[in-house]
Amino acid sequence: QVQLVESGGGLVQAGASLRLSCAASGRTLSSYAMGWFRQAPGKEREFVAAIRRTVSNTYYADSVKGRFTISRDNAKNTVYLQMNSLKPEDTAVYYCAADLLGFGSDKSSEYEHWGQGTQVTVSS
Secondary structure (H helix, E strand, O other): OOEEEEEOOEEEEOOOOEEEEEEEEOOOHHHEEEEEEEEOOOOOOEEEEEEOOOOOOEEEOOOOOOOEEEEEEOOOOEEEEEEOOOOHHHOEEEEEEEEEOOOOOOOHHHOOEEOOOEEEEEEO
16 A cells, blocks of 8 residues: 655746655555646546656646656655646646556546645636
8 A cells, every 4th residue: 555645735826836746655656657636626636647657658638738747756755746837727736646557547547546635826
C-alpha cells in the first residue's frame, strides 16, 4: 500500500508559477505510473498530466500542455508538477495518484491510490 501526500498549493495571481509535490510512503514509487488530476467546484475530476515509470514518457491534457511539467525523483519517492503561466481556469483541488505497473493513463479509474489533494487558486 502506498500513501500519497500533496503539498505546494496556494493562492497566486494569474501568470505566476507553483510547484506541487507528491510525497509517497509505504512503497517505492518506481513501480508506479503517476498522475495529476484536478477538480474544480461543480466539475468532474479531470486529467492533468501523467508520467510513466521511466521518466522519458510524459502525457498532458491539452489545456496545460506547454505550461505544466510533470517529473519524478524516484530516489526521493516524490513526483512534481511544475505549473507556469497559471490562469484562473487552473483553479482547482489538485490530486496525485499512483497506478501500479501502469503506463500513464489519463483515466482516473486506472489509478489505485490517491492523495488528499491540495488547493490551487489563481486570481485574475
